[in-house]
Amino acid sequence: MGSLPNYLTYPFLAKASARLYKRDIATTIHAHIVKSGYESDLFISNSLIHMYGSCREITYARQVFDGMPIRNLVSWNSMLDGHAKCKDMDMAREVFDLMPNNDVVSWSSLIDGYVKSGDYKEALTIFERMRAFGPKANEVTMVSVLCACAHLGTLDNGRMMHQYMIDSGFPLTLVLQTSLVDMYAKCGAIQEASVVFHQVKMSQRDVFIWNAMIGGLAMHGFVNEALELFTEMQTVGITPDDITFLCLLSASAHGGLVKEAWYFFECLIKCSMTPKSEHYACMVDVLQRAGQVEEAYEFVCQMPSGANSFDVGCSAYWVYEPW
DNA sequence: TCTGATGTGC
Structure with a gap:
């Protein structure tokens, strides 16, 4: 009765599966594609590489x-990013060096891979080379x-x-402004962070940039x-989220502000959110x-078992046995 | 009409 999926359907399915991060769904979709004979479609193959990369199934992606009888830049970039997501920067670099040509996506994937792997210096070195x-x-x-x-x-x-x-005429999007606020704050320039934050119109601010500034x-x-x-x-x-409360609780913990910590913890409950192990740990x-x-x-005893984790366990250990 | 890289907490 229903219509069959066609060559336009599968890329969407693959993307959804990539976001869901579910390996069994990914392989099921792949099986359907093979059965329907769309395996040789360039777009569909690229979607599969991306899907497997996102699910950290890099062997299947490979x-x-x-x-593939024919590959394009998207195929190579998806393979590169898959290795980067797996934090295998040696392989990501190998793909980057091997690919016949590259574009801004290739370079950005490589740089972000180094950032996510914690190799910030190498990320900046690559950026200089890109420039x-x-x-x-x-x-x-x-x-x-x-x-x-x-981070540096x-x-x-x-x-x-x-x-x-500014010199290159980049449009300052909200995402970039959030990154700037975060960068200035982490570098200790809270005044400059505040300037960027206040340049964003109130109506445009989302929970990310509020969190960056509050944090x-x-x-x-x-x-x-x-x-x-x-x-x-x-x-x-703007409704605060679990990150907002983590920022505030962590600040209270560092400042030894017990009253404030209780206040924030109660706010969290009032916002009908479920405290996570990190909140309990704070x-x-x-x-x-x-x-x-x-x-x-x-407090530890009242904690629901669902929130129990190593974080809280460590904190609880300190309660009993201060070294 | 379909494919690839990005922001907040540890």
């Missing part, structure tokens, strides 16, 4: 890639580059990248300022640092 010999960077490239600067804490470098973006303030001990922004974001209709941390060992113990 099998599809090797079986010298490669295609023009775009928003996606710069997000990864700013992330590398943030090299403020001068970060400022240079910001200037480069930046909290990280540097400006808990009152973080609290003010937390109130403000709710006033303008609470245990703040209580035991304040010397409230029994309260911390009680």
Whole structure:
């Protein structure tokens, strides 16, 4: 009765499966494609490589890639990104060096792979090479580059990248502005982070950029300022998420602010969210640092078993056995 | 009409 899937259907299915991160669904879709005879379609094969790469099934991705009679840049880039997602940067680099040609996506995938693998210096080295010999960077490239600067804490470098973006006439999208706020905050330049944050129109700010700013303030001990922004974001209709509370709880833990921590934990519940193990870990941390060992113990006991994890376990251990 | 890279917490 229903219509059969055609060559336009499968790329969407593969993309959905890639996002779901489910290997069994991925192989099922692949089997359907083989049965329907669409395996030789370039778009469909590319979708399969991407799907397997996203599911971290790089061996299957490679099998599809090797079986293709014709490949294009998307095939190579998907293979490259698959290795990068698996944090196998040696293989990602090999693909990059082997591919017949490359574009901004190839370079961005490589740079982001190094960032996600924690090799921030190499990410910046590749970016310099890209500036010298490669295609023009775009928003996606710069997000990864700013992330590398943030983790290295090299403020001068970060400022240079910001200037480069202005000089190159990059449109400052919300994603880029969030990366800038995060970079300045992590580099300790909370004032510059604040300037970028306030340049974004109130109506355009989403939970990501609010979190970046609140987290930046909290990280540097400006808990009152973080609290003010937390109130403000709710006033303008942005609902805090679990990351927002993690920022605030972590700041309270570092500052030894027990009352504030309880307040944020209660807010979290009031926002009808379920605290995760990380939230519990922050609470245990703040209580035991304040010397409230029994309260911390009680808190751990109340914790639903679903939230139990190594994080909380470690914190709980501190409650019993301070080294 | 279909395919590839990006932002907030540890």
